[in-house]
Amino acid sequence: MDSLIIAAAQALASGDPLGAMKRVALRDDAPALALRGIAMAQLGDLVRAKTLLKSAARAFGPREAVARARCVVAEAEIALVSRDLGWPEKTLETARAVLDKHGDRINAAHARNLQIRRLLLIGHLDEAERMLAKLDPSPLPPAARASHELAVAGIAIRRLRTEQARGALARAAEAARKAGIPALTIEVRDAARVLDAPAARLIAHGRERLLSLGEVEALLSSGALVIDACRNVVRSGGEVVSLASRPVLFTLARVLAEAAPADASRAVLLSRAFHARHADESHRARLRVEIGRLRTALEPFADIGATTHGFALTPHGKRDIVVLAPPVEAEHASLLALLADGESWSSSALAIALATSPRTVQRALDALAATGRVQSIGNGRACRWMMPPVVGFPTTLLLPGPLPSD
Incomplete structure (x- = not known):
């Protein structure tokens, strides 16, 4: 691996996607395509990022199974961030197994953490806890460790174990500080606010x-x-x-x-x-x-x-x-609680998270859009729904998944 690829990878690890792009923007070899895809994801262009990562996975040779698996993990992370919950979960598990078999413990642990975060998002808390028990976070670098602790805190919050959640968020804040990535620090800070917000x-x-x-x-x-x-x-x-x-x-x-x-x-x-x-x-x-x-x-x-x-x-x-x-009672409250995370969701992803039919979700979205409480972006299969964060709106007790003793 040449020096430009190494330098670009180090820039991405430190949260500097522009620095990475300066080094590999004009290159079309497989490692450069993968790094460009990750950089574009960090810059927010998720559509271009997915295209670059798919191209990189195809460009890696048949003997480069680890590199292809890493591209799959990166693509899975983009799918999670873009709330593409229909993305094939088995593909991620296969990539995780390949990474684990070849001794890439850090990326294998990151893949497992993505699986846990997806389960948490759709309310499968029992399964998420079982996976979490199998994950050893010790090899994770600070940025990945912060993401892991956010998952731990997320499960604890949904289980109403507030002291456990505070401990996990404190560890996440420390890991984010060591990573030196401002966006990650902000994410941890916003997660901690949930504990003191009206629920x-x-x-x-x-x-x-x-x-x-x-x-x-x-x-x-x-x-x-x-x-x-x-x-x-x-x-x-x-x-x-x-x-x-x-x-x-x-x-x-x-x-x-x-x-x-x-x-x-x-x-x-x-x-x-x-x-x-x-x-x-x-x-x-x-x-x-x-x-x-x-x-x-x-x-x-x-x-x-x-x-x-x-x-x-x-x-x-x-x-x-x-x-x-709930502090605010409204029609379709569970749907609004999911959208209140500030991310853009497809109607199919909302249906998966709420365990209901896409048609039911679409009717609810149309009703909410008519009153201006949600808005759509894009058309056709690229259509996404979102709402501005509402101060004081409940996002924990109305989310999918059981609470204690359910």
Whole structure:
């Protein structure tokens, strides 16, 4: 490998893509194409970067399996950044195995870290944790170590383990400082802000207040009866009853909890759960049926008793009853929570992350675009969706994937 290639690689490692381009911009050999592709990715031209990396992979000879595998890993990183979640995951795993077989531990570990970050993005936390347990971060250089610690922090944040997340973010900040890459330092700093940003609203006894992630963690471990409107579940300590597929029951539970310790009137319950402006006997009969179903579902936690005007929720023991709601409640909130990361997403990637159909996502995007909350860039298969970051909008509790005890 000649001196210009080595110098360009060192410039890229230090976060200087322009310095790398000055050395290899006019060269079309395979190593130069690969370095140009990585430089273009760092400069933000992801389409050109992918083209150059594909050309470099084809240009490397059949005996240069390691070099081709490195191009695949770089292309996978671009796919992750551009939210191309349909990019073939098996291709990355094959490249990682090749790198590991040939002793390139650093790039093999980087490939594994990309796999973990993708799993985290689509909410597969259990699988991400299993992969993380197999990854030895010790050979990673500072920049890759910072990325690894960001993945550790991401999983801890989604699991509501705030102290573990703070430790990982502190290690990521130190690794970013050693790497000397300003963009990486900013990424770590922005990730750390999530811990102190409003994550939810606590509604109890007719009052509301904002909670940080740490306060949410303390609430969920306090033993209180929590009607969790972020996941549509009812939880107390380690016990969880999911009502995500039963929206009427969850709405009834939330109305009863917001009114506790007093009762909720039948008129309010009918209005909130059935959107009934003028209730008739059929509505009241349905309310009795749904209250009976809710009484059965919440039997481990509380009783629901009839009163003169409606129904009252009474917890077992001396538990508090609280409602945990997003700080901003809006239609298609989970979709907005994904877009709030500031990246541009394709509708297919959003469908993968939310585990729903592309048509459902596209209808939601069209509705949000009509109100100006999201915007599209590009046309056809190149169309991407994004929104400006919204101060205070929840991006953690509404993201795909389980929370503790789910």
